[in-house]
Amino acid sequence: MVKADRVIDARGAYCPGPLMELIRAVREAARGDVLEVLSSDSGSKRDIPAWAQKAGHEVVGVFPEQGYDRIVVRKAR
Amino acid sequence: MAKDRVVVVGGGTGGTLAANLLARRGVRVTLVDSTGWHTYQPNYLYLPFTDRVPTGGGPLFSRRVNGLLDGRVETVVGEVTGIDHRAGRVQVQKGGSLPYDWLVLAPGTAYYPDEIQGYREAAHHFYSQEAALCLREALASFRGGDVVVGVTTIPYKCPPAPLEFTLMLDAHLRRLGLREKTRIHFLSPLPRAFTIEQVSEMVAPIMEKRGIEIHTFFNTESVDPGARVVRSLEGDEVPYDLLVLIPPHGGVPAVRNSGLGDRSGWIPTDRHLLKVLGHERLYALGDATDLPVSKSGVAAHFQAEAVAGNILAEMAGRTPAHAYTGRVLCFAETGLGRATIISFDYQHPPRPPFPNRVLHWAKLAFNVLYWYTVPQGRVPLRGVAELEERRGSVGEEARVGH
Numbered sequence: 001m002v003k004a005d006r007v008i009d010a011r012g013a014y015c016p017g018p019l020m021e022l023i024r025a026v027r028e029a030a031r032g033d034v035l036e037v038l039s040s041d042s043g044s045k046r047d048i049p050a051w052a053q054k055a056g057h058e059v060v061g062v063f064p065e066q067g068y069d070r071i072v073v074r075k076a077r
Numbered sequence: 078m079a080k081d082r083v084v085v086v087g088g089g090t091g092g093t094l095a096a097n098l099l100a101r102r103g104v105r106v107t108l109v110d111s112t113g114w115h116t117y118q119p120n121y122l123y124l125p126f127t128d129r130v131p132t133g134g135g136p137l138f139s140r141r142v143n144g145l146l147d148g149r150v151e152t153v154v155g156e157v158t159g160i161d162h163r164a165g166r167v168q169v170q171k172g173g174s175l176p177y178d179w180l181v182l183a184p185g186t187a188y189y190p191d192e193i194q195g196y197r198e199a200a201h202h203f204y205s206q207e208a209a210l211c212l213r214e215a216l217a218s219f220r221g222g223d224v225v226v227g228v229t230t231i232p233y234k235c236p237p238a239p240l241e242f243t244l245m246l247d248a249h250l251r252r253l254g255l256r257e258k259t260r261i262h263f264l265s266p267l268p269r270a271f272t273i274e275q276v277s278e279m280v281a282p283i284m285e286k287r288g289i290e291i292h293t294f295f296n297t298e299s300v301d302p303g304a305r306v307v308r309s310l311e312g313d314e315v316p317y318d319l320l321v322l323i324p325p326h327g328g329v330p331a332v333r334n335s336g337l338g339d340r341s342g343w344i345p346t347d348r349h350l351l352k353v354l355g356h357e358r359l360y361a362l363g364d365a366t367d368l369p370v371s372k373s374g375v376a377a378h379f380q381a382e383a384v385a386g387n388i389l390a391e392m393a394g395r396t397p398a399h400a401y402t403g404r405v406l407c408f409a410e411t412g413l414g415r416a417t418i419i420s421f422d423y424q425h426p427p428r429p430p431f432p433n434r435v436l437h438w439a440k441l442a443f444n445v446l447y448w449y450t451v452p453q454g455r456v457p458l459r460g461v462a463e464l465e466e467r468r469g470s471v472g473e474e475a476r477v478g479h
C-alpha cells in the first residue's frame with residue numbers, strides 16, 4: 001500500500017467540495033507527493049480522478065471504506 | 078456567571094443573533110463591529126440590474142447594528158486589529174482593548190483580489206456595494222460580446238450567487254435585445270457548474286437551454302487585460318469583453334494576525350459544538366469558520382443558536398450539547414421571475430425543486446422580512462425551512478426561456 005504524505009479528511013463536506021481541498025493541497029505539495037482524500041461525498045470518487053487526469057496527475061487508486069471513499073493521488077508535475 | 082463578559086466580534090447575522098440570545102438570558106455582552114452597520118448582503122446580487130442609488134444615509138441594504146441589538150448589549154464600533162485569547166483581550170483600533178471572559182468570533186471574510194494576477198485591472202464583481210455599482214456601470218455600456226462569469230477560489234460567500242447572477246444576466250440581456258450578440262461563459266473550478274451535485278444536475282440543463290457555456294475544471298490563475306483573456310491552472314483560456322470574477326476569499330486580517338486561523342485565515346471550528354479547536358471559552362461561527370458548509374447568513378443563523386446555547390450551558394457548569402447539524406437553506410434565483418430552494422445538512426444533500434414563481438416571491442419577501450425576524454431570533458427558522466421545502470416540492474413546473 002502506498003503511504004500518503006498528507007491525508008485530507010473531507011468527510012461530511014458537500015460544499016466546499018473535497019475536490020477543492022485536494023486542489024489546494026496539490027498546489028502546496030511537492031512533485032511526487034502522495035495525497036489521500038477521505039470523502040463521504042458520492043461524487044468524489046468520480047470527480048477527483050477526472051480532475052487529476054485533466055491536470056496531469058496520477059490516480060493511485062480509489063478505495064471504498066465504511067461510509068466513505070479513500071482517493072489517492074500522486075502529484076506528477 | 079452574571080459577571081462574566083462575552084465579547085462578540087462582528088455584527089453580521091450570526092454575531093448579532095448570538096449577542097441578542099445571550100443578552101436576553103442575562104449575560105453581559107459587548108459586540109464590536111468594524112463599521113457599526115449591519116448589511117443584508119444577499120441584495121448585492123440585484124444591484125447591477127437595478128437603478129437603486131445610495132441615499133447618503135449610510136450604505137445600501139443596511140441598518141445600524143445597535144438598532145438590531147437588545148438594549149442590554151453594549152456596542153463598540155471599530156476595527157478589531159488583534160486577539161490575545163490567552164490574556165482575554167481584543168484590540169480595537171482607536172478603541173483600546175476590550176477584556177473578556179468568553180469570546181465569540183463572527184467577523185466574516187475578507188477579499189484578496191491580488192491572489193489573481195490582473196484581477197484589479199480587469200475584473201468586476203458584486204460582493205460589495207462599491208463593486209456592484211461599478212459592475213452596473215460596465216453593464217450599462219455593454220453592447221454585446223463575450224461575458225465571463227467565474228468562480229475563482231472555493232469557499233466563497235453565498236455559493237449559488239454566481240449562478241444566480243449568470244441566469245439573471247441572461248434574462249437582463251434578453252430584455253435589452255442584446256442576448257443574441259452575446260456569448261455568456263460560466264467558469265467553474267469543478268467538473269460541473271456547482272459544488273453540490275444535486276444542484277448542478279438541476280441547473281445545468283437550464284443553463285444549456287439558455288445558451289450559457291459552462292467551462293468546467295477551470296481554476297483561474299490569471300487575467301490578461303491586454304489580450305482580454307482569462308487563463309486557468311489546467312491550461313485553458315477564455316476571451317472576455319466583460320469579466321465578472323468572484324474575488325478570492327479568506328479570513329479577516331485580525332484572525333490571521335492573531336494566529337487563530339488556518340493558512341487561508343479560516344478558524345478551525347468543531348463542526349457540531351462550534352468551539353474553536355484547541356481553545357476554551359472561544360467559539361466561532363459564520364463565514365469566518367472552516368466549517369464545510371456554505372458561507373451564508375442562514376448557516377450563521379443556525380450556528381448562533383448553537384453557540385449561545387453552548388456558552389449558556391458552560392456558564393452554568395454543564396457540558397455544551399447544542400449541536401449545529403450543518404443546516405443550510407437558501408433561495409436561489411434562476412432569472413425570469415423564478416427561483417429554487419437549496420436545503421441540506423451534514424447528513425442530507427439537497428434536492429432542489431425545479432424553479433418556480435412561488436419561490437422567487439418567497440425570496441423577495443424574505444429579503445424584506447429578514448430585518449424583522451432573523452437578527453432578533455424571532456423566527457423559528459427550522460419550521461420555515463420545512464414549510465418552504467414542502468411548498469417548493471409541489472410548486473408549479475415552470476417553462477424555461479422564452
